[in-house]
Amino acid sequence: MKTTINILCDNSISRSGFIGEHGFSALIERGQEKYLFDTGPGMSLPLNLKALDKNLKGLKKVFLSHGHYDHTGGLKWVLEQTGKIEVIAHPAVFSGHLNADPRKPTEFPRYIGCPFTREELEDLGAAFTFLDRTQETDSGIWFLSGIDRDPEKLPEDTRLVLKQPQGLVPDPLIDDASLLLNTETSPVLILGCAHTGILNILDYVQNAMHITTLRAILGGTHLMFYGPEVLDQAIKRFEDFAVDLIAVSHCTGMNAAIRLANHFGDRFMLASAGTVFTF
Numbered sequence: 054m055k056t057t058i059n060i061l062c063d064n065s066i067s068r069s070g071f072i073g074e075h076g077f078s079a080l081i082e083r084g085q086e087k088y089l090f091d092t093g094p095g096m097s098l099p100l101n102l103k104a105l106d107k108n109l110k111g112l113k114k115v116f117l118s119h120g121h122y123d124h125t126g127g128l129k130w131v132l133e134q135t136g137k138i139e140v141i142a143h144p145a146v147f148s149g150h151l152n153a154d155p156r157k158p159t160e161f162p163r164y165i166g167c168p169f170t171r172e173e174l175e176d177l178g179a180a181f182t183f184l185d186r187t188q189e190t191d192s193g194i195w196f197l198s199g200i201d202r203d204p205e206k207l208p209e210d211t212r213l214v215l216k217q218p219q220g221l222v223p224d225p226l227i228d229d230a231s232l233l234l235n236t237e238t239s240p241v242l243i244l245g246c247a248h249t250g251i252l253n254i255l256d257y258v259q260n261a262m263h264i265t266t267l268r269a270i271l272g273g274t275h276l277m278f279y280g281p282e283v284l285d286q287a288i289k290r291f292e293d294f295a296v297d298l299i300a301v302s303h304c305t306g307m308n309a310a311i312r313l314a315n316h317f318g319d320r321f322m323l324a325s326a327g328t329v330f331t332f
Contacts, residue, residue: 054083054084054193054236054237055083055084055237055331055332056081056082056083056234056236056241056331056332057081057082057083057329057330057331057332058079058080058081058082058241058243058271058329058330058331058332059079059080059081059082059105059107059328059329060078060079060302060324060325060326060327060328060329060330061078061079061080061093061097061098061101061102061105061326062074062076062077062078062091062092062093062094062097062098062101062127062326063076063077063302063303063323063324063325063326064076064302064303064325065302065323065325065326066325066326066327067323067325067326067327067328068327070104070327071097071100071101071104071326071327072096072097072100072101072326073097073325073326074093074094074096074097074123074326075094075123075303076091076093076094076097076122076123076124076126076303077091077093077118077123077124077245077246077272077273077302077303078090078091078092078093078097078098078124078127079091079243079271079272080102080105080107081232081234081243083193083194083234085111086111086113086191087109087111087112087113088112088113088114088115088116088191088194089109089112089114089115089116089131090115090116090118090232090243090245091116091117091118091124091125091245092115092117092124092125092126092127092128092130092131093123093124093126093127094122094123094126094127095126095127095129095130095168096127097127097326098127098130098131099130101326101327104327105327105329108134109131109134109135112131112134112135112138113138113139113191114138114139114140114141114190114191115128115131115138115139115140115141115179116140116141116142116190116196116230116232117140117141117142117143117146117230117245118229118230118231118232118244118245118246119143119146119226119228119229119230119245119246119248120142120145120146120147120148120150120166120167120228121150121165121166121167121246122165122166122167122168123165123303124245124246125146125166125167125168125169126167126168128140128167128169128174128179129168129169129173129174129177132174132177132178132179133177135178136178137178137179137180138178138179138180139180139181139182140174140179140180140181140182141181141182141183141184141190141196142181142182142183142184142228142230143183143184143185143198143199143227143228143229143230144183144184144185144228145185145227145228146167146183146228147166147167147170147171148166148215148224148227148228149164149166149215149216150164150165150166150213150215150224150226151163151164151165151166151213151214151215151216151221151224152165152212152213152214153212153213153214153221154212155211155212162214162216162221184196184198184199184230185198185199186198186199187199187200187257187261187262193234193235194232194233194234194235195232195233195234195262196230196232197230197231197232197233197254197257197258198229198230199227200249200253200254200257201253201257202249202250202253203250203252203253203256206250206252206253206256206283207248207249207250207253208247208248208250208275208276208278208279209278209279210248210275210278211223213226213248226246226248226249229245229246229247229248229249230245231243231244231245231247231249231254231272233258233262233264234332236268236332237332238268238332239264239266239267239268239295239297240264240267240268241267241268241269241270241271241332242254242258242267242269242270242271243271243272244270244271244272244273244274245272245273246273246275246303246304247272247273247274247275247304248275250275251274251275251276251287251290252283252286252287252290255290255293255294258294259293259294264294265294266294266295266296267294267295267296268296268297268298268332269296269297269298269299269300269330269332270291270294270296270298270299270300271298271300271301271302271324271330272300272301272302272303272324273301273302273303273304273305274287274301274304274305274309275304275305276301276305276306276309276313277304277305277306277307277308277309278304278306279309281312284309284312288312288313288316288317291317296320297320298320298321298322298330299313299317299320299321299322300321300322300323300324300328300330301313301321301323301324302323302324302325310323
């Protein structure tokens, strides 16, 4: 079965006619079925869908990688197009995610979670399925969630916090999730932001799912929040999986993207808005 992944939202664009927006969204087409992975902040989704000559008619499911606004902000518009539809996410997707700017210690942290309440979205037709463990949600589509984390392999994004009775604490982003798609050859791994840690995710794919090769790794890697030693480890792990294509976006960062491009050469791409991948 042919799998096509259309990048609908990213910080950058691949060609004229599209708009860039901080966030991520991808439309996945497998045969006659359509799935949406994340929705971006909201503005770019309808415009870039139109630019790709695509629509959400017949959309089967929506997957959310986590509850940040730049991945959930377009969900209300999506529901207005689809009506009732299954939305798969971790049960902590509506956590009170905050961003504390270390350059402005006197300012109260900014809310960066989902812009809508669960009730608002359910009124529009969202039928939530909450998964806190990895599960095959459709044939050949795995929602990777609840992965054990080695703290040494987590991105050091100290801006992200939660408000607790004792004060502000680091946000563990326990709602972080990824997708694994079976293809005619090896699986494709799609990341929203990889807050779980790309190394932790790859360890899980290998050790728990017994997958040793990946056709591609696409999406936000959060590699901009690692030092050069961990970036080298990530490159080694990508090579361990004999990855044919590394296509990064959103939270990867320019320095990490350049390092990956230098190493992988023609196996590297930017997964910018408007880019279409076919497997």
